[in-house]
Amino acid sequence: KNQVEQSPQSLIILEGKNCTLQCNYTVSPFSNLRWYKQDTGRGPVSLTIMTFSENTKSNGRYTATLDADTKQSSLHITASQLSDSASYICVAGDSNYQLIWGAGTKLIIKP
């Protein structure tokens, strides 16, 4: 069964600190891995999209990694800001253009 699991479920860190969010997926045939940021009461915003041949992709203070062999991805946030407080959702795409959504990690940045 295709599925995406994220950890931790929630995370609280102090402003300025770094953090890493994890994503494990079981999707076949696998095509791409996406990370979205969703603010409360808003639609998701794309952070990164990586194909199976890419290992890392950055978007400002966000850096995503992908290991297609172990079926794992991570999202690293550097020098966190209060505006980073949101849910971060990992999504795996298969070769049939279907998206399998993770449940998300709720990140809270405290001053």
Add this chain to the structure above:
Amino acid sequence: GAVVSQHPSWVICKSGTSVKIECRSLDFQATTMFWYRQFPKQSLMLMATSNEGSKATYEQGVEKDKFLINHASLTLSTLTVTSAHPEDSSFYICSAQSRRQGGSYNEQFFGPGTRLTVL
């Protein structure tokens, strides 16, 4: 670029009434649009895929007669919740798909969502 809007952003209605939600791609043509719903503390759940000029494809368990989808143009799709009931209260999000030329995936751009509350 790649902006998607939704209208209204929130709506409150009485049980039994119908509610229409619009989704527009503002600066690109979207041959495919998607409708999702999201319950509190849960991730997005795909309801249906809408292709311009053809009937929508609904996910298993989604009632097509209750959630009417029309994709009349390359920039507009509408979702009508018919005879709404309190259990239909949810956050509805649309997305519009842009095809990456020669790529292996299609990127989706999401609207800001519509909060529906049925009393």
